[in-house]
Amino acid sequence: MTELDRYLHAATRDNTRRSYRAAIEHFEVSWGGFLPATGDSVARYLVAHAGVLSINTLKLRLSALAQWHSSQGFADPTKAPVVRKVFKGIRALHPAQEKQAQPLQLQHLEQVIGWLEQEAVVARTAGDRPGLLRAKRDSALILLGFWRGFRSDELCRVQIEHVQATAGSGITLFLPRSKSDRENLGKTYQTPALQRLCPVQAYIDWITEAALVRGPVFRGIDRWGHLSEEGLHANSVIPLLRQALERAGIAAELYTSHSLRRGFASWAHQAGWDLKSLMSYVGWKDMKSAMRYIEASPFLGMTRLPEKPLAT
Template identity: 65%
Template sequence: MSKLDAYLHAATRDNTRRSYQAAARHFEVEWGGFLPATADAIARYLVDYAESLAINTLRQRLAALAQWHLDQGFPDPTKAPVVRKVLRGIQALHPGREKQARPLQLDQLEQLAQWLDAGITEAVVAGNRPAHLRHTRDKAMLLLGFWRGFRGDELTRLQVEYIDAVPGEGMTCFLPHTKGDRRYKGTNFKAPALAKLCPVSAYIEWVSLAGLTEGAVFRGIDRWGHVRSGGLHINSLVPLLRSLFSDAGIAVAEQYSGHSLRRGFAQWATSNGWDIKMLMQYVGWKNVQSALRYVEGADPFARHRIGVDSRVVN
């Protein structure tokens, strides 16, 4: 690969590239379409999957097909009026409620931390290094993910050499690129040192136990207690979290995802007096719409419940 090709390749994130390749493959192989495509073919493709795919998935498929045509030097058929109109019609006839991960509450975070601490103590007594490593890693991942409001993919991309942690003071995590960082400037995220449920001490305990000096922070651990060289894959994070929640006694564990930590922190912050601007600056959101997706509105009747006289109802 030439330097030019390497820079062109680096301009697109790996996750985006994979999703776009999968969408183009779906259009050609599973649906049987031909690329380059006509606007009518794109419209028929949308119609055939209108009832089985979510509207956001269809939009992602359109974006992928549009990028394929642009990359190959062809006109973009997804911008044709017929395609736009069909998409609006699908949205009108098949409205879908956006699924959101269940937020992890502070008391649940404490329950998880206590369960992990008990597991760490038990593993140390039994000389079970694999369990000791896993529980220590999971505790650091949960506490840092919650108090920093990280998304799942951000947790999996953290690098030891980009983190500066000082016991009792705090820590700074540098990510070379984030979802909203289109110019690849990189972002520094600070996390606090706390009297309890401290992400700083949990992180230091993990990297010290695992002997990490560089590379991915959160990694897989085999049955013999060997820490892998590569980081956790984003696709393995959600099953890991759900298994952890279930083992710790958290109800409906299947409703949690990598976004549960961020949603939980956002709700904790707003319930403790953070305004939306402060929350956006801390988490790194660039627009209010992104922030509001994670924040549930306050219940105006929470303090003064309105009673209904049953005689009136009858």
């Protein structure tokens, strides 16, 4: 790989690259399309999958086709008038119903963390090293994900070298890149210590128990209690969260990794945060993104936790 290719490769995120490859394969192999494509063939492809694939998936397929043609020096067929008109018609006849993750309400956050704390006590008493580590890891991941409003990919990229945590005070961490950081400038996040459900103490307990000094904060744990050298994959956060919730007696099928982010946003909204403070804290660039995450119904069982914006 040349230096030029290396920088071009770095400009596209891994998840986007994989999605684009899958989209091109679907057009060319599964559907039988020919590349380079024409506007008419792209329009027929859209018609063939209208009502089958979601609007967002079709948009991704168009973006992948546009990127392929541009990178290969061909004219972009997705800009053809017939493609634009067909896509507009699909949106009219098959309006997208946005699916949103169930927000993790505060009483459920208390319930699952309480359960994980009990699991840790039982595991330590029984000499169950893998069980103890999983309970500590899951508590730290859930609490940090909730109180910082992190996405699953952001949680999985946190590195110990980029974290400073002081018990009873707060935690500061740096992420070199994130979905909202389009310029890859990196961003520093801060969260104070809390009297209850504290992400700072949970983080300290986890890395202390696991004896971690460098590398990914959140890792896989095998049946013998050995920690992986690699960080968790973002896709593993959903089953991890659901399993913890189910063990705590909470129906978890509607929860995803976005439930932590939505849960925090809804809590902050009910606690009286203004929208500007919430957007700044979580990292949203536009009001529409923020409003999608805010749950209008009030939380039950609120505990005495910060009512003003946390430190940023």
